[in-house]
Amino acid sequence: MGKIGRSISAAVLVTCIFLITAPYCMAAGGISLEDAWNVIKEKKFVDLTHAFEPGIPHWKGFPDEKLETLYWYEPGVGKLGAGFYAQAFTHVGQWGTHVDPPAHFVKGLRTVDQIDVKEMILPLVVIDVHEAVAKNPDYTLSMDDIKNWEKNHGQIPEGAFVAMRTDWSKRWPGMDAMQNKxxxxxxxxxxWSMETLKYLYENCKITASGHETTDTDPGVATSKDDYSLETYILKSNHYQIELLTHLDKVPEAGALVVASFPKPKGGSGFPARVFAILP
Structure with a gap:
């Protein structure tokens, strides 16, 4: 199947998934949600999430995670007792692969629990700049990168999740390697760059974006405490996912992404479980 055919098939599948208020997706010739599920379950799933634990790369201002075993199967190990396995996790909301809701930077905007579940399953767009990053670690996404993607795959779909592939996640779990000071x-x-973010959010009207690094802004900016790019995204009342992985295992177009996370009341952020469904 050619690029156009794949794009049409992906568009039809996405339409079927999202039209949950109707018994049938008429644009797909009467395909039901059960039919859509039967297609999806046979597809390849790719986990885009790092497992989190103490000591993983994180923003410079955050303390490390603390992990305790409260109960263990046998006596003598659990802090509170035995008979089953239970742990206590103490970490900041922005830990590991995580969601940043608008309220993370902007008082009064949406917290984690206020992000609609309809924003969690989206068409996945992957803009691959890993070769440029290998030559220049300070590389920022350009409009040429986006235009090249659109030349090959068509207009970036409205409501999409756009991920920037840099292969920076291959440096995980080394904190020094990720920071590259x-x-x-x-x-x-x-x-990212401000020009590309404005194009994606204002012109293409995407829902969210994500990347493999600890920050939206490049390292030379964050070293000066400049987080203007992340501020732009969150101030526009969109969420983002940081510290993604395995973007090298998904296509640039045609896949779906599921970005899910717990629902802490008034949450400023939380570890996420993100995965792709391949076409």
Whole structure:
């Protein structure tokens, strides 16, 4: 099947999934949600999430995670007793692969529990710049990168989740490798650009975006405490996912992404479980 055919098939499948208020997706010739599920369950699923634990890469201002075993199967191990296995996790909301809701930066905007579940299953767009990043760790996404994607795959679909593939996640779980600091303490890792973010959110009207690094902004900016790009996304009342992985295992177009996370009341962020369904 050609690129156009794959795009049409993906569009039909997405339409079927989202029209949950109707018994049939008429645009797909009467295909039901059960039919859509029968298609989806046979597809390949790719986990885009790092497992979190103490010691993983994180923003410089956050403390490390603390992990306790409260109960263990046998006596003598659990802090509170025995008979079953239960742990206590103490970490900041932005830990591991995580969601940043608008309220993370902007008082009064949506917290984690206020993100609609309809925003959690979306067409996945992957813009691949890993070769450019290999040559220049300070690389930022350009309009040429986006236009090249659209030349190959068509217009970026409205409501999509756009991920920037840099292969930076291959440096995980080394904190020093992820930060890539020089002798002066300046971090060197890739990021987005304001021009591309405005195009994606304002022109294409995407729902959310994500990346493999610890920050939206490139390292040379965050080293100066400049988080203007992340501020732009969150201030526009959209969410983002940070510290994604395995973007090298998904296609640039045609897949779906499921970005799910717990529902802490008034939450400022939380570890997420993100995965792709391949076409």
């Amino acid at each position: 020089d002798a002066n303490g300046i971090a060197h890792y890739p990021g």
